Amino acid sequence: MFSLLLVAVLAQGPVVPPEPSASPAPPVVLPAPDAGVADAVVPPLPVASLPPATHELFRRIQGRVAQVRIIERRSGTKSSIGSAFFVSAKGHALTNYHVVSDLVLHPEDYTAELDRGDATVPVRLLAVDVASDLAVIQMDAPVSDYFKLEEHEPPQGTRLFAMGNPRDLGTTIVEGTYNGLVRDALYERVHFTGAINPGMSGGPTLSGEGGVVGVNVATMGNQVGFLVPVARARTLLDRALQQEAPPDPAALMTSVQEQLLANQQRITDRLMATDLPKQALGEYRVPGRWSPFLKCWGDTPHDPETPYTVTSYQCSSEEDIFLSSSHRTGVVAYLHQHVESQKLGAMRFSALYSTLFSQDPDAVAATREDVTNFRCKSEFVNVNGLTVRAALCLRAYRRFPGLYDLVLRAATLNASTHGVDTSLTLGGFSADNARKLARRYLEGLSWTK
Secondary structure: OOOOOEEOOOOOOOOOOOOOOOOOOOOEEEOOOOOOOOOEEEOOOOHHHOOOOOHHHHHHHHHHEEEEEEEEOOOOEEEEEEEEEEOOOOOEEEEOHHHHHHHHHOOOOEEEEEEOOOOEEEEEEEEEEOOOOEEEEEOOOOOOOOOOEOOOOOOOOOEEEEEEOOOOOOOEEEEEEEEEEOOOOOOOOEEEEOOOOOOOOOOEEEOOOOOEEEEEEEEEEOOEEEEEEHHHHHHHHHHHHOOOOOOOHHHHHHHHHHHHHHHHHHHHHHHHOOOOOEEEEOOEEEEOOOOOOOEEEEEOOOOOOOOOEEEEEEEEOOOOEEEEOOEEEOEEEEEEEEEEOOOOOHHHHHHHHHHHHHOOOOOOOOOOOOEOOOEEEEEEEEEOOEEEEEEEEEEEEOOOOOOEEEEEEEEEOOOOOEEEEEEEEEEEEOHHHHHHHHHHHHOOOEEOO
């Protein structure tokens, strides 16, 4: 799709060795939230002690961050890595869902462990928030030092510190700036100005006082990074702490399915509650920017040698939900193409127009292991007095019953020298909601002459 959020599969950045410093201030002892475990020591980290170096922060808290290793059972070797950080005295740690997704989708093939530098310990998966890209894992041993999750987001412009564990290079810290929540986003993200390196996914981003304000999740490079807001992390951790026992693999799959169904219902309700705006495109009106979370672009290539013009207008959520390295979902995207020619005859224009309609639109990323083949139905329909050729295709999710991808293709048939070809792509919707949205979308086509 047109997704700009590239999942940080993670690594880079040199190891920053501890440097000598002045004696730290006396530590503040906070009561541990879990009874029966020793209190956690959280040293004070005043902002004034940090600039211009971060070695003091790094030295004091690097033990709270660990490398997550996903181990392939047959070979006994790691297949992927990420980062995590401790958030309770009982060994609970937060990371990204995309770091541990193999434990959900293929529990028979993979296990997970934490590399703490001085020891490697097995962990179990307790809870996931697939839309926010978060997960809670836990090791059996208690920890004496862990992070506090802040109650509120920091002011815009606050200096922050992202931590993570790139590919076997040890704990790394990166300075950056809090820029607030991304505007008009479909999935809540914090814009962080700092070089989040591949390998730091699932690590914490901290305030100057050492509290967690977000979880590293993605990067676009060029000092543009993204964090999961701390409120989402706190909600998931609270849910995990209330569990009496770790869920079995079937329960985790059911949880992901329920979250995906709830997410598509949220998107459907949001779109159906909004009037579909019209966008002028030649002699036609087409669906415009349906919701603020959609980003829209238009263009007309100029080639004097081509006897026709194609003006495009496309909108996309530009975000998606990571299910696996081969499967994305939670997508809304559409493309309109206005084709016009005063030089081609009716037959040649018809051939050009048919070729355009027969081209496959970009589908949501998935494999045969993830989805079935598309099943399509094609017919001629009347839309606002306009004759339209339409084809609606659905494919089912194999692991998550009740979810489908939809592709709608439609082309106007009212003229021999111009027309509009349009396509709508929806990823991860119920069949009823997908058809409902496709119907509303098709009703957005009209002819102005």
